[in-house]
Amino acid sequence: MEKVQEQSGYENTPEWRGYCKLMEERPKSFRGGGYPKIVTDVRVVDRFVRENHVKIGLIYQSPYNTFLVDLVEEKDGFLHTYDRLLATVGEGAVVTVPIFEHQFVLIRQFRHSVQDYVWAFPRGFGEKDISPEENVAKELSEEIGARQVSKVQKIGTIAPDTGILGVYVDAYVCEVSNVELRKNYEGIEEVMLVSEEQLQRMIQEQKLVDGYTLAGFAMYQQKK
Numbered sequence: 001m002e003k004v005q006e007q008s009g010y011e012n013t014p015e016w017r018g019y020c021k022l023m024e025e026r027p028k029s030f031r032g033g034g035y036p037k038i039v040t041d042v043r044v045v046d047r048f049v050r051e052n053h054v055k056i057g058l059i060y061q062s063p064y065n066t067f068l069v070d071l072v073e074e075k076d077g078f079l080h081t082y083d084r085l086l087a088t089v090g091e092g093a094v095v096t097v098p099i100f101e102h103q104f105v106l107i108r109q110f111r112h113s114v115q116d117y118v119w120a121f122p123r124g125f126g127e128k129d130i131s132p133e134e135n136v137a138k139e140l141s142e143e144i145g146a147r148q149v150s151k152v153q154k155i156g157t158i159a160p161d162t163g164i165l166g167v168y169v170d171a172y173v174c175e176v177s178n179v180e181l182r183k184n185y186e187g188i189e190e191v192m193l194v195s196e197e198q199l200q201r202m203i204q205e206q207k208l209v210d211g212y213t214l215a216g217f218a219m220y221q222q223k224k
Helices: 014-025 042-052 132-144 196-204 211-223
Strands: 057-061 065-073 079-087 094-100 103-111 116-120 149-158 169-176 188-194
Touching (some): 132 169, 149 211, 169 211
Antiparallel strands (some): 065 079, 149 169
8 A cells, every 4th residue: 555645635625534544544445455556645636636526535434334435546557436335343244144943034124225125134234342243143132033142153254245345244153042023123024934945945036135145045055
């Protein structure tokens, strides 16, 4: 990663200040090593912004997501912007593979981004000051009312969408003591118990298309 330069009209904007702060706090998200490479010379950024009428840097941040627009340089020197979405809490995101009495637990949930109901395993963003294993128990308590979670085992790590998401998600298989419908909690409408064969059939029939769930199930099968 190039050293951040000083002195330009863009250096005092909230987008660039927030971006520089994020580079200091989360260097792994800016480590580089290939092309396109991130341009951190603020003089180059300033010139590009003025010529192209765009914003570069930290554009938006919620408790869950951080939206960045990087200025990047290709090997031939061509400059362009690249959108990225990071998890605001950099680590600890999980997808669970919960099992109750030898069956998988799926929830049917309205997902705003696709404006549709989707069958999926429970999952959640990382949260400050709790471990991924604790996050597994928290998400399962909230989404399926599990009072006890046991035999928690990490089965792999997922990079859900390397085109835009700068996020790694850990997958965990576990057993739950009970299952409850938490109707209307975060859009949840149904809870269903399915055998491995039924889950495979749902995939074949395109009734289960959630990427986190497909990856988690594939990892579960490899770990059996």
